[in-house]
Amino acid sequence: MLFLTRTLPFLFCFVFGVTSWIIYYVPHEYAQTIEREFALWLRLVFAFAYVLGLVSLLSLHWAKIRQRQAGWAYSLIVYISFGVMMLFVVYNDGNGPFAPQETTGPYQWTFINVHVASSATMFSLLAFFISSAAYRTFRARTPEAAILLVSAIIVMLGRVPIGAYISDVIPEAMQWLMSVPNMAAKRGILLGVSLGAIATSLRIIFGIERSYLGGGDD
Amino acid sequence: MSKITSCIAIAGIFLRVAAGAQEPVKIEVFDTPNDAGGSLTITWPLSTSAQTSEYRIYVATAADGPFQLAATTTAPALKSTEPTLFGHAEANDQFHVLHFTDHDTEGGGEPMPLRDGTAYFVRLGVTTDGDELFSDVHSAEPGGNWFNTAKWNNLIISVGLTLVILFYISVARRKDLFIRRIAGLEALDEALGRATEMGKSVLFVHGLKEMDKISTIAAVSILGRVAQRTARFDTDLRVANVDPVVMSVSQEVVKEAYLQQGRPDAYRPDSIFMAATEQFSYAAAVAGIMVRERPAAHIMMGYFYAESMLLAETGSTTGAIQIAGTDAYTQLPFFVTTCDYTLMGEELYAASAYLSREPKLLGSLKGQDLGKALIIGLVLVGTALASFEVDFLTHLFASL
Numbered sequence: 001m002l003f004l005t006r007t008l009p010f011l012f013c014f015v016f017g018v019t020s021w022i023i024y025y026v027p028h029e030y031a032q033t034i035e036r037e038f039a040l041w042l043r044l045v046f047a048f049a050y051v052l053g054l055v056s057l058l059s060l061h062w063a064k065i066r067q068r069q070a071g072w073a074y075s076l077i078v079y080i081s082f083g084v085m086m087l088f089v090v091y092n093d094g095n096g097p098f099a100p101q102e103t104t105g106p107y108q109w110t111f112i113n114v115h116v117a118s119s120a121t122m123f124s125l126l127a128f129f130i131s132s133a134a135y136r137t138f139r140a141r142t143p144e145a146a147i148l149l150v151s152a153i154i155v156m157l158g159r160v161p162i163g164a165y166i167s168d169v170i171p172e173a174m175q176w177l178m179s180v181p182n183m184a185a186k187r188g189i190l191l192g193v194s195l196g197a198i199a200t201s202l203r204i205i206f207g208i209e210r211s212y213l214g215g216g217d218d
Numbered sequence: 219m220s221k222i223t224s225c226i227a228i229a230g231i232f233l234r235v236a237a238g239a240q241e242p243v244k245i246e247v248f249d250t251p252n253d254a255g256g257s258l259t260i261t262w263p264l265s266t267s268a269q270t271s272e273y274r275i276y277v278a279t280a281a282d283g284p285f286q287l288a289a290t291t292t293a294p295a296l297k298s299t300e301p302t303l304f305g306h307a308e309a310n311d312q313f314h315v316l317h318f319t320d321h322d323t324e325g326g327g328e329p330m331p332l333r334d335g336t337a338y339f340v341r342l343g344v345t346t347d348g349d350e351l352f353s354d355v356h357s358a359e360p361g362g363n364w365f366n367t368a369k370w371n372n373l374i375i376s377v378g379l380t381l382v383i384l385f386y387i388s389v390a391r392r393k394d395l396f397i398r399r400i401a402g403l404e405a406l407d408e409a410l411g412r413a414t415e416m417g418k419s420v421l422f423v424h425g426l427k428e429m430d431k432i433s434t435i436a437a438v439s440i441l442g443r444v445a446q447r448t449a450r451f452d453t454d455l456r457v458a459n460v461d462p463v464v465m466s467v468s469q470e471v472v473k474e475a476y477l478q479q480g481r482p483d484a485y486r487p488d489s490i491f492m493a494a495t496e497q498f499s500y501a502a503a504v505a506g507i508m509v510r511e512r513p514a515a516h517i518m519m520g521y522f523y524a525e526s527m528l529l530a531e532t533g534s535t536t537g538a539i540q541i542a543g544t545d546a547y548t549q550l551p552f553f554v555t556t557c558d559y560t561l562m563g564e565e566l567y568a569a570s571a572y573l574s575r576e577p578k579l580l581g582s583l584k585g586q587d588l589g590k591a592l593i594i595g596l597v598l599v600g601t602a603l604a605s606f607e608v609d610f611l612t613h614l615f616a617s618l
């Protein structure tokens with residue numbers, strides 16, 4: 001059992017990790033074929049995993065409806081939405097489930113007018129969330145917060161026409177802030193992230209880090 | 219009459235030469251470097267003619283033909299535009315380059331792709347003022363390459379960093395290494411303890427990326443450490459997923475953690491669930507859980523996009539302790555603003571090692587730090603050299 005849960009996944013990880021690392025340096029057609037094959041396997045795994053995901057989603061909401069948990073009505077909406085969309089997919093604008101999906105019809109209409117619109121609404125809420133978070137952060141209670149406040153005002157004014165209207169210096173200062181201190185910080189983070197990613201990959205490929213398999217590092 | 223014709227022809231040639239029309243004296247034909255095969259490359263000297271010329275590449279499988287058209291161009295690229303293949307030599311500005319992968323067929327059908335291992339004879343035709351002048355015939359065989367020479371710098375850096383990290387792992391086995399304190403990770407026990415005392419759950423969110431992304435793997439590793447603690451403290455752990463593969467892996471990780479802590483009975487697979495598969499549906503679902511179920515701690519680790527602010531700001535209004543970690547630098551300001559603790563960039567990758575206190579893992583962190591110090595040193599030296607227009611170090615580290 002330990003072989004199946006610990007040793008075999010580690011072996012898979014090692015073999016596929018080292019192979020993928022080598023393939024990165026080999027442009028030959030053979031290597032590219034192996035890479036394409038790996039990508040295909042990944043898609044197959046994803047296809048099966050989506051079934052698991054669907055089962056998880058539906059069983060979670062079914063439990064909420066059955067136990068009348070708080071907000072169970074939302075779970076009912078999940079079921080109704082799922083059922084309706086499934087019917088539209090099968091209907092396929094009159095062509096049936098075995099024809100390629102049409103780009104017109106009730107499924108597309110519902111997707112664009114309900115799902116896309118709802119997502120856009122969620123995204124637009126971001127403006128209000130940013131405002132409230134910015135208000136908390138930009139209160140100049142410490143020297144660092146004061147610097148942040150001044151920088152933020154310069155960047156905000158420099159991005160809109162009124163900044164240049166007030167003074168030509170503001171857009172230039174904004175550009176300097178973005179391309180010097182901001183860029184330096186961004187690159188510093190990226191440098192650390194890249195090295196961290198390399199170290200993590202090595203730990204996983206060589207089996208030093210096994211917590212992703214669950215449990216500790218036995 | 220024939221003397222007159224000859225004189226006119228000679229005069230014509232003289233005028234063409236005087237006008238700058240030149241026969242390409244030197245061409246080079248070779249297998250295209252660093253490719254999968256089926257491609258040849260031809261280079262020839264930069265045209266000095268003021269007039270626009272048309273260049274035609276002809277290909278044959280025998281030295282004496284028949285030649286078929288493979289490519290035509292009036293604006294060939296320079297070798298200097300492809301430093302990954304030809305380096306940064308100044309002379310590259312003086313040569314044109316063209317890659318071709320197929321040639322016309324006699325019957326005028328579909329172009330015939332170049333076959334690996336077949337010798338092709340190539341010549342260049344230059345047309346200026348309607349006269350086409352041909353180069354000598356050169357031959358080459360296309361073929362796939364077994365090493366991308368443009369990535370040798372990457373390979374050396376990777377191997378070097380690997381050796382440094384493996385060296386520190388071996389050092390860590392013999393002696394204790396100092397690792398700086400990471401506040402966000404120190405606070406993890408505090409957050410889980412608070413949830414235990416309040417009798418509330420812990421919500422774990424691991425970003426939007428799939429399982430093959432390193433940030434997600436790091437997040438799942440942290441989930442394993444968190445699950446060990448929630449199993450020990452007997453605290454309810456909720457994991458909201460956006461990707462079914464990540465969900466399946468998370469279920470296994472949490473299950474193993476509970477087993478290892480001797481609490482398989484406390485493990486509930488439906489606590490690790492799919493919330494949604496779309497970004498904003500997921501954000502709405504998780505925000506709903508935060509507001510309705512009021513977990514005592516929100517742990518957000520992984521790669522986030524615009525939903526980071528929606529989640530963290532909603533979470534902050536519920537009064538929960540929030541610990542976030544991401545390598546998405548565009549989202550870091552949002553987390554820093556709204557969370558109690560934030561793991562920035564590489565700290566996300568260090569978290570699992572830090573929490574485990576396993577010497578081997580801590581050794582890899584130390585190796586990573588040394589690698590960073592080396593790169594910072596090289597950046598400083600490179601900046602100084604570049605200021606004096608010495609750019610070999612810049613070229614050495616050019617991303618490809």
